[in-house]
Amino acid sequence: MKRKLVSLVLALAMIASLCTTAAYATDTSTITSAPMTLDSTKLALRIGESASLTASVMGCIMSDAVLTSSDPNVATVMGNTVTGAGLGRAVVTATTSDGQTATCNVHVVLKGIDVSAWQGNINWSSVKSSGVDFAIIRTGYGSEMWDQQTDAYFNANYSGATANGIKVGVYHFSYATTVAAAAEEARMCLSILNGRKLDYPVFYDIEDSTQRVLSRELLSSIAQTFCSAIESAGYKAGIYSSPSIYNSNLASSILDPYDKWVAHWGVDVAKYSNPYTMWQYGSATVPGISGAVDQNYSYVDYSSVNQPTTPVEDPSQVSPDTTFKSDTTYPYNFGSNSSYIYKITTNSASRPTAVSSNPSSVSVAFYQKTTGGYLYKITNVNQGAAEITTTLGSLSASFTANGKANGVISDTTHPFTIKRGATYQFKFTPNGTSATPVFTTGNGSVLKPVLTQKVGSSYYYKISGVSAGCTGVYSTLPGQQAVRQCVITVA
Incomplete structure (x- = not known):
C-alpha cells in the first residue's frame, strides 16, 4: 500500500508540473514579437517582367503565405511570382493562414x-x-x-x-x-x-x-x-x-x-x-x-497614341467587362467542412483579386482558373464573420462567411529564439472539436519533439533545439491541413 501511495503522489506531481510549466523555456531567451516581412518592399517591373517575393519571420520562410495583388491589371501574382501586366502602381499583399500580412509596392513602369x-x-x-x-x-x-x-x-x-x-x-x-x-x-x-x-x-x-x-x-x-x-x-x-x-x-x-x-x-x-x-x-x-x-x-507611355489625355489615380486602364458575378451572394456558414470554393464568372483575361476583411476567422485565396472565370477557396480559421470581396477594377462582388471555432489554440504564438539543447513546452487546446491533433516540427534537424502528453482537454508538447536554423511548430487535425502555431529560431 505504501508503494502505491508513493506512485500516486509522484503521478500527481508530474501532472502538476506539466500544468504549471506549460509556457516555460529552459533557456533565458526573451520571447519577442517579430512581424512577417517580404524580402522586397518595392519592386519596379516593365510590362512582362517578373520577380519573386518570399515572406518570412525572423528569417524563417512562411511557405503558407498567399500573395494577392490590389490590381491584377497592373501586377499579376502566380504563387510567389509577380509579373508586370500594365503601367501603373499596385500593392502585393502576403497573407498567412494565421492572419499575418506583409506588403510590397509594385511599380510597373x-x-x-x-x-x-x-x-x-x-x-x-x-x-x-x-x-x-x-x-x-x-x-x-x-x-x-x-x-x-x-x-x-x-x-x-x-x-x-x-x-x-x-x-x-x-x-x-x-x-x-x-x-x-x-x-x-x-x-x-x-x-x-x-x-x-x-x-x-x-x-x-x-x-x-x-x-x-x-x-x-x-x-x-x-x-x-x-x-x-x-x-x-x-x-x-x-x-x-x-x-x-x-x-x-x-x-x-x-x-x-x-x-x-x-x-x-x-x-x-x-x-x-x-x-x-x-x-x-x-x-x-x-x-x-x-x-x-x-x-x-x-507610369504613362507618352509615345503611345493610346495614352490618357489627363492623369488618373492609376494610369493603367481597366477595360470594360460587362460580365462579372459571383455564384455566392448569401452568407456562407461553415459546417463540418473546413473550406469552400466559389466561382467568379468573368470574361476578363486578368484575374480578379479576393480579400477577406477578417483573415483570422476566414481566409481566402485564388484556387484555379476555370471555364468562364476563376475559382477561389475560403478556409475556416476560427470563429468570426468575414466579408469576402472579389474585385476587378471598379467591379466587385461580396458575401459574408461565418467561421466556426474549430481548431487548436496555442498558448504561444509569437516567434522566439532558443539555444541549442534548450527546451520549450507548448500548451495546445483543441477548440470546437473532439478530434485528436498531431503535433510536428517543420524541420527535425532544427527542432525535435521531446514529449507529447495529454492532460485533461489540453496537450503539452515539448521541443528541443538541435541545430542553428528556424522552423515552425504545427498542429494537424484529421482531414485538415497543418496549421503553423509558432516560429522558432535556434541560435
Whole structure:
C-alpha cells in the first residue's frame, strides 16, 4: 500500500508540473514579437517582367503565405511570382493562414533619367544599352540672360538621346516669382526647343527657395502661365516639384489639366495622394554617365497614341467587362467542412483579386482558373464573420462567411529564439472539436519533439533545439491541413 501511495503522489506531481510549466523555456531567451516581412518592399517591373517575393519571420520562410495583388491589371501574382501586366502602381499583399500580412509596392513602369550640364558629356549609346527608356533633358533656367542660361549641353543631349532611340522630354528650371517672369521663361524654353519633336512633356521645374514663400494663388498662377504658353505652342505641359510644394503652394485646381512629375526620394512610393504620371525616386550610376544621375519611373507611355489625355489615380486602364458575378451572394456558414470554393464568372483575361476583411476567422485565396472565370477557396480559421470581396477594377462582388471555432489554440504564438539543447513546452487546446491533433516540427534537424502528453482537454508538447536554423511548430487535425502555431529560431 505504501508503494502505491508513493506512485500516486509522484503521478500527481508530474501532472502538476506539466500544468504549471506549460509556457516555460529552459533557456533565458526573451520571447519577442517579430512581424512577417517580404524580402522586397518595392519592386519596379516593365510590362512582362517578373520577380519573386518570399515572406518570412525572423528569417524563417512562411511557405503558407498567399500573395494577392490590389490590381491584377497592373501586377499579376502566380504563387510567389509577380509579373508586370500594365503601367501603373499596385500593392502585393502576403497573407498567412494565421492572419499575418506583409506588403510590397509594385511599380510597373518605363525607366528613365533626367540630365543637364551637370552630367557633362554623355555616351548615349551606353545609356541606351543599360536599359534606359526615356530621358528628360534640361533646356535651361530662368529667363534673364538667354545666351548664358541655356543649358550648354542641351543640343548634344537631345541629339544623342534621339539618335539612340531614347524617348525624350524636357524640363525648364524656374526662378519666376511673377506671372510676367513665367511668361518670359516659357518664351525662352520654346526658343531653345525651336520646334523640336518631343515624346514626353515639357515640365516646369518649381523648387527654388524664392518660390516656396509665394502664396498658393500666385505660384499656381505662375505655373499655369508657363504651361498654358507651352501647350499653345503644341507641346504637352507638366509640372515637376516635391510633395510638400504640391500640397501647399501648388494646391490649386487650375493646375489639374497638367501632368505631375513628383520628386520624392528614399520611400517605396511617392507620398503624394493626387494623380501623378512620373516619379523621381532617387539617383544612381548609369553606364555612359560620369557620377550619379536622377532616376525616374513613368507610369504613362507618352509615345503611345493610346495614352490618357489627363492623369488618373492609376494610369493603367481597366477595360470594360460587362460580365462579372459571383455564384455566392448569401452568407456562407461553415459546417463540418473546413473550406469552400466559389466561382467568379468573368470574361476578363486578368484575374480578379479576393480579400477577406477578417483573415483570422476566414481566409481566402485564388484556387484555379476555370471555364468562364476563376475559382477561389475560403478556409475556416476560427470563429468570426468575414466579408469576402472579389474585385476587378471598379467591379466587385461580396458575401459574408461565418467561421466556426474549430481548431487548436496555442498558448504561444509569437516567434522566439532558443539555444541549442534548450527546451520549450507548448500548451495546445483543441477548440470546437473532439478530434485528436498531431503535433510536428517543420524541420527535425532544427527542432525535435521531446514529449507529447495529454492532460485533461489540453496537450503539452515539448521541443528541443538541435541545430542553428528556424522552423515552425504545427498542429494537424484529421482531414485538415497543418496549421503553423509558432516560429522558432535556434541560435
